[in-house]
């Protein structure tokens with residue numbers, strides 16, 4: 275197989291997506307109760323006018339630079355490259371942002387929109403707690419009330435982040451319905467929004483939800499790919515041959531992919547295979563699911579034959595969501611991006627490898643992208659560049675990984 | 684032909700009443716008791732009976748209906764089984780039957796197949812809260828093919844131009860959501876809210892049924908003059924949750940539903 279699967283960019287010349295109703299091919303759209311329609315129109319309009327307003331861009335850029343610590347470094351992982359053999363591995367260091375994950379890019383953008391719309395209260399859902407922490411952080415910064423919905427199962431495995439959110443002044447609301455994790459927290463957040471739509475903005479944490487969220491979150495996360503692309507061109511004088519990111523619901527991956535869509539770059543998303551695809555306990559919605567509607571948009575979903583949503587599983591709390599955003603669903607169908615899977619065991623191995631080879635402890639989520647490099651890197655030539663999104667840092671995961679390794683012994 | 688929804692509202696109006704539209708969750712507490720509940724609600728003179736097809740993630744529902752859905756699913760409820768219960772009910776009821784569900788279970792069966800089976804099960808109309816008109820193209824076609832009324836919702840924040848678009852594609856009746864909130868939330872019926880309902884009703888070419896949070900005969904009585912119909916869900920489902928036996932559940936629902944229907948007399 276030739277290293278470059280995507281020799282011709284397939285989106286070139288086509289109309290930009292999403293369309294006016296938020297569709298990416300057959301995916302996306304706006305599948306919500308009527309109460310939310312006016313709020314989504316308002317948000318869409320606010321986003322479009324903010325895009326046109328230089329003052330908005332300036333304030334966001336200032337916060338991204340001086341509060342969040344952007345641009346993030348692009349680091350060439352030479353030891354890891356040597357160990358794996360093949361293409362040169364570059365890590366986009368989103369783990370070095372304030373609060374420790376890419377989630378802050380989106381939270382900052384959305385909180386500025388919320389303020390423009392005159393909203394007084396912020397709500398969010400969270401799985402790993404990284405998006406909850408980012409949201410609690412920006413709410414504190416703007417002096418807004420903040421409530422974060424979190425499944426009780428996730429509160430247990432990400433206790434550190436629960437405390438961080440509380441320290442930041444947010445209320446963490448335990449969710450006990452369904453699987454007690456990210457899917458149910460999202461459902462509960464949407465119910466809150468339906469009820470308090472007048473004064474509340476819902477900062478959704480990934481490229482899911484009704485239009486305009488997938489477009490808007492993509493817009494705020496694209497800073498990842500834009501920076502990395504410019505950094506590579508400046509330093510290496512060339513584009514990467516491949517770009518790799520983990521896929522929970524898909525925001526860090528879209529942020530990396532989107533600015534590269536029209537370039538001849540292989541785009542590879544990595545889903546969580548949990549205990550293995552055959553076990554039924556995984557989060558590989560694109561690989562093993564089929565199209566459906568959840569949380570306001572049409573996308574690939576884990577569901578039973580009757581359309582009931584199946585609980586997702588991954589050791590990485592930020593990946594166990596049973597759907598993947600509409601744009602990824604579309605990129606998969608048109609074969610512009612490909613999606614691989616990595617199980618718990620391989621992710622833990624990659625977690626430890628990066629720590630020892632490079633002195634960097636990655637988030638378990640990001641470790642899924644790293645684990646796929648073992649297969650991927652050798653397929654590329656020695657001077658090819660493989661760009662990897664290191665979406666977050668792993669402090670939150672060290673005790674969980676230690677306990678996992680203890681059990682394996 | 685399944686019963687005509689508009690005729691049911693017109694018949695109630697002729698008796699000087701707002702139509703009574705009770706809701707039960709399909710398959711809850713079990714399929715047989717659900718059938719008995721429907722028959723009891725028909726016997727006491729409900730014009731339209733709404734039966735929910737449970738979904739794992741019901742966005743528009745509060746804790747009462749969410750829990751009933753979860754329990755129904757755990758007890759093995761599926762769209763096909765709930766439609767089967769409705770078919771058995773339709774053979775005996777005078778009331779028109781509508782089903783309420785979410786878009787994903789419908790998609791899983793396919794819009795066309797779902798409409799065919801629903802219509803064949805005696806269902807007159809279908810309510811899908813997370814399927815607004817702009818996404819409903821294929822669904823509308825399927826409804827037309829199979830003689831089903833696609834029932835759409837409007838909410839307090841719905842602008843008038845949007846309301847017109849909803850009315851243009853909707854059938855049967857307009858489901859007016861009483862407030863920003865989920866089913867079973869606390870409903871306050873201030874003069875502003877009632878006036879908003881009157882404005883919608885004045886504009887509507889379809890009968891308007893008001894629902895979400897209606898729990899007491901007093902609330903039903905307050906709504907009767909401003910609505911063509913009143914929907915009561917969580918308050919009835921709560922009776923089923925609280926009952927110790929299926930028989931107790933049927934009696935408790937019969938009791939509250941009777942009072943609610945009584946309260947809908949306008950003149």
Ligand SMILES: Cc1ncc(COP(=O)(O)O)c(C=O)c1O
Nearest residue numbers: 404480522523524525526592666
């Ligand atoms: C560090 C990190 N990476 C990735 C994800 C997955 O989200 P997404 O697929 O939206 O990037 C999360 C979610 O919590 C996360 O915390």
